[in-house]
Amino acid sequence: MMATTVVSVEYVAASFAVPQPTLQSLLDNPTVELVTSLLQQIEAKAREHDEIKAEKLRSDVELENAVRSGDSRARALKASIDKGLKEVEGLRTKLNDEGMSCPLKQLKRVF
Numbered sequence: 315m316m317a318t319t320v321v322s323v324e325y326v327a328a329s330f331a332v333p334q335p336t337l338q339s340l341l342d343n344p345t346v347e348l349v350t351s352l353l354q355q356i357e358a359k360a361r362e363h364d365e366i367k368a369e370k371l372r373s374d375v376e377l378e379n380a381v382r383s384g385d386s387r388a389r390a391l392k393a394s395i396d397k398g399l400k401e402v403e404g405l406r407t408k409l410n411d412e413g414m415s416c417p418l419k420q421l422k423r424v425f
């Protein structure tokens with residue numbers, strides 16, 4: 315007695331875009347033409363899958379490059395801001411030093 319394998323014809327038909335009656339015919343009365351047709355459709359889906367996988371890989375690489383580029387720009391901008399802040403602080407200190415000495419100079423002139 316042979317064991318019968320249960321196949322979800324609906325699932326296979328939906329997954330591989332094969333008409334459900336074609337699959338049912340293949341199970342009920344397989345012919346070389348039906349098997350060849352099914353294998354051709356499976357091959358087409360496999361190629362489509364490979365193309366999608368390659369596109370996903372390209373997209374992942376582009377995303378990684380964009381993230382790295384963005385991180386580099388952010389670090390450069392932060393360094394520029396830090397430099398600017400340091401320069402402003404230096405100018406403030408210099409202005410305060412000159413501002414403090416300016417009234418003393420004026421007082422010395424008066425006396």
